[in-house]
């Protein structure tokens with residue numbers, strides 16, 4: 001009997017995975033360089049043989065096995081070092097879109113850190129043209145719509161904030177696909193309020209505010225992001241669970257959280273998946289979206305994050321379809337475009353569940 005029970009559960013589980021694989025989705029929190037899969041890294045490494053990153057895909061699997069967070073940062077930076085020319089930027093962006101399209105991602109807001117590239121001497125105009133060229137090609141060839149979030153690498157200080165807001169608001173440079181402005185990197189020792197003038201300028205230029213907050217520090221960082229940076233969505237917001245008033249505020253004001261469960265474990269922001277506060281967010285009525293952050297680096301992808309969410313929230317197909325709706329609702333798409341993807345989600349789900 002135990003065998004039968006196990007088999008039954010496995011089949012149901014397998015069905016849910018197949019459902020997720022075909023479910024049309026939106027991805028709102030995924031980083032450009034952090035999306036470089038071993039396949040993409042291998043191509044980039046082959047172009048730059050002087051790099052210490054292996055170009056052999058099998059060796060790359062070992063290379064991407066992290067011993068701790070410091071090791072992850074080291075590997076991440078070695079991948080950043082492979083992006084040296086606008087053509088590298090184009091290749092990375094276009095191939096990331098291909099990986100998203102394979103997962104039935106119809107729309108993604110990709111977080112790009114232009115400062116990492118411009119400080120390394122990549123021509124800023126060439127950089128913008130490369131991402132835009134990849135965006136248009138991806139939409140035409142894969143049907144995946146990309147939009148950009150330019151984020152400040154917090155650890156690089158106010159100089160990087162100035163550079164990022166300049167690139168995001170200068171009419172001669174600002175790419176057509178840019179919709180939002182963010183803030184990433186470590187939170188400890190990088191208080192959010194100091195970035196207020198830069199967010200003010202980005203918001204005045206029509207960009208939406210989506211800082212990371214409450215990933216590795218307490219709920220006060222999320223309050224800071226709301227109060228000082230005008231946050232419309234919160235990247236992670238994991239520690240919000242420690243503050244019932246904050247949860248109520250997020251729910252009441254429909255401020256979504258971009259939840260990335262596996263990332264939170266990989267970076268040790270949360271100890272185990274079982275301890276992840278996603279359930280508390282849902283119970284408090286907060287609009288939860290599921291995202292992948294730096295998927296290949298954390299050994300995950302968006303489909304796997306949906307499977308994790310299904311397990312933690314005990315969701316069936318309709319529950320998963322609702323999560324997919326949440327991401328579309330929380331996106332910066334216009335009304336008709338949101339309606340189109342949601343209709344596609346509903347049609348897919350109804351067809352799947354039809355007897």
Ligand SMILES: [Zn+2]
Pocket residue numbers: 029031184212235293
């Ligand atoms: Zn992130």
